[in-house]
Amino acid sequence: MVVSSICDRPSIxxxxxxxxxxxxxxxxxxxxxxxxxxxxxxxxNFERVDLSVYELQATRRSNHKTTTLxxxxxxxxxxxIYLNNDMDMLSAYISKEEVYKVESRTRxxxxxxxxxxxxxxxxxxxxxxxxxxxxxKNTLVGFLQIAVDIFRNxxxxxxxxxxxxxxxxxxxxxxxxxxxxQHNVLHAKDTSFKAIAILDIDKFKSINDRFGHxxxxxxxxxxxxxxxxxLRQQDLFFRYGGEEFVVLVKDVxxxxxxxxxxRCRAAIEARRxxxxxxxxVSIGFAxxxxxxxxxxxxxxxxxxxxxxxxxxxxxxxxxxVLLEKGLxxxxxxxxxxIDFWD
Numbered sequence: 001m002v003v004s005s006i007c008d009r010p011s012i013x014x015x016x017x018x019x020x021x022x023x024x025x026x027x028x029x030x031x032x033x034x035x036x037x038x039x040x041x042x043x044x045n046f047e048r049v050d051l052s053v054y055e056l057q058a059t060r061r062s063n064h065k066t067t068t069l070x071x072x073x074x075x076x077x078x079x080x081i082y083l084n085n086d087m088d089m090l091s092a093y094i095s096k097e098e099v100y101k102v103e104s105r106t107r108x109x110x111x112x113x114x115x116x117x118x119x120x121x122x123x124x125x126x127x128x129x130x131x132x133x134x135x136x137k138n139t140l141v142g143f144l145q146i147a148v149d150i151f152r153n154x155x156x157x158x159x160x161x162x163x164x165x166x167x168x169x170x171x172x173x174x175x176x177x178x179x180x181x182q183h184n185v186l187h188a189k190d191t192s193f194k195a196i197a198i199l200d201i202d203k204f205k206s207i208n209d210r211f212g213h214x215x216x217x218x219x220x221x222x223x224x225x226x227x228x229x230x231l232r233q234q235d236l237f238f239r240y241g242g243e244e245f246v247v248l249v250k251d252v253x254x255x256x257x258x259x260x261x262x263r264c265r266a267a268i269e270a271r272r273x274x275x276x277x278x279x280x281v282s283i284g285f286a287x288x289x290x291x292x293x294x295x296x297x298x299x300x301x302x303x304x305x306x307x308x309x310x311x312x313x314x315x316x317x318x319x320x321v322l323l324e325k326g327l328x329x330x331x332x333x334x335x336x337x338i339d340f341w342d
Contacts, residue, residue, distance in 0.1 A: 025041070030158070031155065034147060034151065035074045038053075049140070055122065056122060071086075088109060092111040092124055096113055098112045106132070107130055110140065111125070112148050114152055115152070120164070123151055160239040162220060163220055166237060171246055178294045193236075193249065195257040196249075198283070200283075201281055215276060220243065222273055224245070226268055227247075265316050284305030284308055304318060
């Protein structure tokens with residue numbers, strides 16, 4: 001254990017062990033794996049510690065008009081929380097500073113915010129422990145601070161700098177995980193995504209041409225905020241490129257996916273964008289079955305989107321429904337052995 005001789009001068013072997021642990025954090029390529037690696041370090045090298053990592057998202061409670069912040073627990077070990085219900089986490093979020101709390105005589109709490117380069121907070125790292133020794137406390141904080149720096153870099157790497165939503169690189173990573181899961185069921189990471197949708201802002205080029213790129217960028221930001229606010233917490237939202245976006249819809253059937261995406265379309269149509277006025281969006285989506293490669297499903301969604309663009313825009317279309325009606329030709333299946341992300 002790292003803490004066995006924490007108060008003594010560390011040996012060469014202990015220093016090497018420490019570097020090995022740090023390397024296990026720095027070698028991670030996504031936030032989910034980083035949380036797992038950090039949790040393993042704490043469980044295997046410290047006693048009576050409890051780690052929770054919350055991703056912050058703006059959401060709405062059922063039938064409430066006001067937006068609030070919810071913390072989604074990344075590893076699923078504990079329940080999601082509303083930030084207003086935990087004053088220590090709320091304090092760390094507002095101040096963007098670490099919070100140290102004595103919960104009882106023998107129980108302590110550390111909350112460290114992941115502050116991004118634009119000064120927003122993406123995650124809150126919460127650790128509860130029972131160590132009174134200050135050197136051990138410092139060691140715990142040191143591991144958390146290293147992890148937080150890696151969190152920040154991974155988050156920036158996977159997010160679009162303009163809209164602050166997930167980017168194409170993040171989509172490729174999730175798609176790669178899905179492709180692996182579908183063909184390696186015993187090692188599946190997440191098989192609950194049920195549909196892929198492509199959203200394309202109608203006549204966006206004319207917005208840039210008429211109002212300039214600054215207004216175009218503002219439109220993209222407001223579009224992203226609007227869609228994110230009406231999507232469910234479990235759905236993933238990506239900027240795929242330009243004015244094109246992708247949504248991965250979770251835990252629904254085809255009819256429910258249509259409801260989720262129609263809500264997005266209606267929210268955009270109802271919003272008034274500064275200078276531009278009304279903006280509309282065309283959406284195509286396809287079912288993501290366990291036998292389909294994500295690239296194949298994306299191609300199906302793209303076909304449904306193209307149909308929407310050619311038939312009036314400002315609508316949501318299902319690939320499967322259009323195919324059943326004879327309005328589309330089927331997409332050629334993708335060979336399962338092809339790795340598009342190797």
